[in-house]
Amino acid sequence: MALLKNPKILVASDLRLGEALFLGPEGWTPDCLAATVAHDDVEAAALEARGKSDVAANRVVDVYLTEVEIGPDGSPVPLHYREKMRIRGPSVRPDLGKQAWLGQSGDVK
């Protein structure tokens, strides 16, 4: 077991809806804050294995791990601006996407 440089979460797209999903303890969730965080390579591999089986089960597609940082409230926030975009929605349409119902917004830097 080796600690990861940055913790990771597992991201995918819902096969039916196309929406960005995150793997949480109870399964896939559209809410990044509810994602399970892997801190070491064993946990990361476990996430990936669950992801792979859900790809095979035709639940999700395009699965990958992405690095996060843990916010003050303990919830994960992606490090890369691309994934920051995915947890919110188009920055030019704050009325659409997850940001519309999660009440999240703000500049993606």
Place this chain on the structure above:
Amino acid sequence: MTAHDPNQARRPNSPTTTYLYDNYDAAFVRERVSEFREQVRRRLAGATTEDEFRPFRLMNGLYLQLHAYMLRVAIPYGVLTARQMRRLAEIADKWDKGYGHFTTRQNLQFNWPKLADVPDILEALADVEMHAIQTSGNCIRNVTADHFAGVAADEHEDPRPTAEFLRQWSSLHPEFSFLPRKFKIAVSGADEDRAAIKVHDIGLRIVRGPDSEPGYQVVAGGGLGRSPFVGKLVREFLPREDLLAYLEAILRVYNRFGRRDNKYKARIKILVHETGLDQIKAEIESEFAAMDRSPFAHDAEEFARIASYFAPPPYETLPAHSATLEAAKKENRAFAAFAEVNISPHKVDGYAIVTVSLKPIGGIPGDATSAQMRALAEASEKFGFGELRVSHEQNIILPHVKKDDLHALWKMLEPAGLATANAGLLTDIISCPGLDYCSLATARSIPIAQAISRRFQDPERQRLIGKLGIKISGCINACGHHHVGAIGILGLEKKGRESYQITLGGDPSLSASIGELLGPGVSADQVADVIEHIVDFYLSERRGDERFIDTWRRLGHARFKDAVRREGEYGADI
């Protein structure tokens, strides 16, 4: 068979002047929808894996993007009837989020459809003779044409029959649906090339042969993306009856010998480049000579059948000059500005071509709400024979409006937010969706367009600067055609941040050239400043009404580079 839809002919302004499906076309598109419905069913049932499904969903225009699926609908050769535009609005409301995005390739993209709804959406499109066939995938993509086709004053021949002829030929091609990479064809039939034929895999320019018989000048191997190339002349004159046979020869050579080991080297431009022009021409010609030509024996007949649909609408006989128009211009300055900038000459006296800009100041280039789509449909029915066009500049065209009606049209467009007087000017910015939607993007492009648009919003300043194309892509795939923008902007990732490379001197027309890099790249909030420096330098140096591209060509790239480095506050980054 006539070109006029009997259901529509009763209304005075609405006979359509474009191709109408016969029973075979209608059945084909319906069958395509059923096939896709079955493909979706099999995918959801696990009979196909995602890897197996992907090429087929792409060939029906369906992408998976950052937030949702995206459906790209073809608008063949850019022609839309009012009825079709209304249907797009209905789809936006019923299955999407009330808007659509017009792209640089005469397509419309819906950004939020659900996979299971897509067959129904395609069905709704088929009702109005539309589809999403081959708007993506490694196949022959939807054929594009001059958006002023049939009306431009400088046109020799309407390119739409050729484009429709090719649309049918390329649909579900048994041999060429699994090419090394995508394959784009554009057609132009006028002096000015508004279809950017030199940056397509194949560009066709309609010309006359030695005995004034119709045919084509064929350019191949152009394209943008990671390694941009201006297309090369492969046939000075191709008689019309040989068009399909010759294209088949090109495609067969490409299908067999195009590279498949590296997707960035798989376009025909790389094959042409690596093989050498003479060699590739020889291979095409030898394949062409070896082919059995009997299947093409009836091409001329079929072409004539298709061409008969593209009849001109019943124009009135009018004087070239419109007193009504001149009076309205005097009376209303905002309208005068619109009439000055967004109107192009029509080949028929008393008529004008109107460009409706989808680039409001600070808006999202190419986006239109369902309400705007309806307003455009209505405007076209009232003032333009119910016909609309989509340009690769992401604007909408009303191709035949009486000059006498222009003011009334403007009054209708204005409240719908469709009267921005900037067609061809600096704020008429071409932009791909970039990282706000696109899963391949390396940076956002829309916010950059918005910032530049706001910076240059003063209409006086824009008119002073004159025609200047800014084109923005959110990654090296170059959907925003940044390589051929007089000013091109490419969004990349640099050290975990969005970074923008600026190029100057691109030109998509017959004098095509690929823009040259200004420097390493600047951050998002510096782009508008840098553009402003470039534009100011141009204004100080230009002679008379010299276009940006001409000043750049005269002075040379180095002068611009120096000027920006010297004058730019942010010169350190350039």
Place this chain on the structure above:
Amino acid sequence: MALISEGRFIEDEWRHLAEEEDLPKSGKLIVSQKRLGEAVASRPLDRALGVIVANTANPAELAPYFARLSLIAVAFPAFADGRGFSLARLLRRAGFGGELRASGRIVADQAIHARQCGFDTIEIPHDLAMRQNEAQWAKALAAYSGTYQEGYGTRGSILERRRKAGS
């Protein structure tokens, strides 16, 4: 491997000869292009012979063997690699009249492409045949009442029918 013809799963009478295997005297055999010369030389004329070729094969090199070959199988290294479709066209054009077989991970959605380009049969791996059953292949093959291109397939194209209806 499963064999499909006209949208139906059928018995395969042919056997692929493994590279290290000696040439047997009997049976319908498919050999690699490398061993084609050897097979033609040593096999009695009344024993059926087939060859499997890469999708990059040169039809001119195969043409001298056409008279001796009852089957040519074209390998599809990946279903999205469409070179095999052009090769099929070229083999037909060069005059090959025997069984033309597409061999690889072809998916049911390509049934029409394969037929129109001149393939008679499609040979797919077992795991694929398990997911994509006969019903799916049959349905995919019947998806269109007509296609546009002339000179592909044996059925009349849309253009041809249009002409007949018009005249």
